[in-house]
Amino acid sequence: MHKTVDIKLGADILEVNKELAARNKRRFNDANVKVFDFLGAIGSGKTLIIEGLIELLKAKGQRPGVIAGDVSGNDDYLRFMAHDIPVANINTNKDCHLDAHLIDHTLEDFDLSSIDVLFIENVGNLVCPADFPLGTDKRIVIISVTEGDDMVRKHPVIFGLSDILVINKIDLAKVVEVDIKVIEADAKKVAPHTKLLKTDAKHKVGLDELLKEMET
Numbered sequence: 037m038h039k040t041v042d043i044k045l046g047a048d049i050l051e052v053n054k055e056l057a058a059r060n061k062r063r064f065n066d067a068n069v070k071v072f073d074f075l076g077a078i079g080s081g082k083t084l085i086i087e088g089l090i091e092l093l094k095a096k097g098q099r100p101g102v103i104a105g106d107v108s109g110n111d112d113y114l115r116f117m118a119h120d121i122p123v124a125n126i127n128t129n130k131d132c133h134l135d136a137h138l139i140d141h142t143l144e145d146f147d148l149s150s151i152d153v154l155f156i157e158n159v160g161n162l163v164c165p166a167d168f169p170l171g172t173d174k175r176i177v178i179i180s181v182t183e184g185d186d187m188v189r190k191h192p193v194i195f196g197l198s199d200i201l202v203i204n205k206i207d208l209a210k211v212v213e214v215d216i217k218v219i220e221a222d223a224k225k226v227a228p229h230t231k232l233l234k235t236d237a238k239h240k241v242g243l244d245e246l247l248k249e250m251e252t
């Protein structure tokens with residue numbers, strides 16, 4: 037009996053999240069803002085990639101903004117603030133993912149009319165965020181070669197639910213002895229419809245291609 041109640045509760049939470057995500061999406065559409073959810077492990081390079089994209093957009097005369105999600109602290113928030121753009125910080129405390137309700141709440145104080153593109157950096161891991169869509173246009177998963185060549189095999193769900201998979205830190209593949217082709221082959225198997233791109237965000241390699249893919 038106890039088990040049945042738990043399962044029902046879990047299903048309800050996901051259902052409510054779905055409804056709120058749809059509401060967020062309507063809000064973004066009404067404000068004419070394109071929104072991207074970035075997922076990936078801690079250290080995969082999410083923040084640096086978003087920073088690179090921010091500068092590319094600014095150079096094109098577009099107005100980016102960011103919602104930075106972390107369990108605690110404001111390190112990423114401060115990095116984004118240094119780009120002189122609107123930024124909101126969400127600390128989830130003990131939760132390992134953002135959800136549509138947290139985004140809904142954050143939007144109360146976020147002026148969507150002041151931006152054209154919104155980046156949402158999710159909490160760093162590849163497990164919890166999978167079940168919680170936020171109402172974004174595209175979901176982008178970042179993995180780095182330094183995490184090993186088995187990341188896709190270990191987290192198949194999240195890749196199947198994503199629009200773009202980015203393999204980052206490709207400049208380090210040789211050093212850490214990771215064969216990128218193995219990751220690519222796994223991704224093709226698990227998520228054949230997910231677009232696959234490679235970046236070296238530190239040296240600004242592949243970011244133009246990523247932005248182009250996001251805009252399609």
Ligand code: MG
Pocket residue numbers: 082083112157
């Ligand atoms: Mg980060």
